Amino acid sequence: MNSVMQLLRSHRSIRKFTDQPVGDALIGDVVRCGQSAATSSNLQATTVIRVRNPDTRRTIARLAGDQEYVSTAGAFLVFCADLNRSRQACAMQGGEFVTGMTEHFIIATIDVALFAQNCAIAAESAGLGICYIGGIRNDPAQVTELLDLPDQVYPVFGFCLGYPAQDPEIKPRLPLDVVLKEERYRDTGDVDGIRHYDERLRQYYRTRTGGTKDSNWSLEMRDLVGKESRPHMRGFLKTRGFTMR
Numbered sequence: 001m002n003s004v005m006q007l008l009r010s011h012r013s014i015r016k017f018t019d020q021p022v023g024d025a026l027i028g029d030v031v032r033c034g035q036s037a038a039t040s041s042n043l044q045a046t047t048v049i050r051v052r053n054p055d056t057r058r059t060i061a062r063l064a065g066d067q068e069y070v071s072t073a074g075a076f077l078v079f080c081a082d083l084n085r086s087r088q089a090c091a092m093q094g095g096e097f098v099t100g101m102t103e104h105f106i107i108a109t110i111d112v113a114l115f116a117q118n119c120a121i122a123a124e125s126a127g128l129g130i131c132y133i134g135g136i137r138n139d140p141a142q143v144t145e146l147l148d149l150p151d152q153v154y155p156v157f158g159f160c161l162g163y164p165a166q167d168p169e170i171k172p173r174l175p176l177d178v179v180l181k182e183e184r185y186r187d188t189g190d191v192d193g194i195r196h197y198d199e200r201l202r203q204y205y206r207t208r209t210g211g212t213k214d215s216n217w218s219l220e221m222r223d224l225v226g227k228e229s230r231p232h233m234r235g236f237l238k239t240r241g242f243t244m245r
Contacts, residue, residue: 007125012170014129015069017162022074026126030161033122037114045108046115047082049147050075056146060158063142064135074128074162078136078143079116081108083152083241099152100243112156123161133158140236152241169208172200174217194218 061070087097136158178193198216205213
């Protein structure tokens with residue numbers, strides 16, 4: 001296993017950071033690495049907003065579920081799916097932007113994820129820690145207002161990065177044979193694999209929390225997909241011009 005593979009497999013979410021600032025040059029290098037990610041049809045549909053204002057960061061931290069590290073990380077970025085820029089390019093060439101296409105929405109959202117993951121690896125290779133903040137979608141309308149996002153742009157997630165002030169264990173993942181299939185999708189044996197993983201994850205949580213958290217993956221999935229999750233998102237996306245047709 002080479003050094004890149006080792007780096008990828010050593011990822012941990014960092015939620016405690018030192019006071020050491022993250023320099024503008026390093027942020028620029030990280031974002032440039034994001035720009036090198038694959039992008040469908042060269043759409044390049046990602047816009048990154050660095051939020052420096054302490055009041056804005058505190059507000060976003062509160063909206064995201066009181067995630068304090070949004071305020072305390074060395075830097076905080078918001079990754080946005082952006083079709084406004086391609087709309088402008090279309091108009092420059094005398095074209096008429098077609099709104100509400102589900103395929104365009106999917107392309108833009110995937111672009112953001114690929115871009116951000118490149119940023120994550122670049123940041124970690126430079127000794128930084130990162131944490132994705134999906135909680136900004138708790139109130140995407142207010143985040144949109146805070147960041148003055150135009151139509152055809154929506155905030156996908158936040159991204160804390162800074163110098164780590166903690167050294168958490170690596171969270172175990174599902175067994176490889178549960179996620180890697182040959183030729184066709186077959187879930188025979190997956191339940192046994194999930195049961196085995198449940199025990200590994202339960203032990204990880206017990207160790208990490210000193211015995212205060214007793215949970216596992218299947219319980220977490222019951223709580224996640226066994227109820228509505230941010231049902232406001234469909235209406236919000238429609239207000240931004242993502243009408244999904």
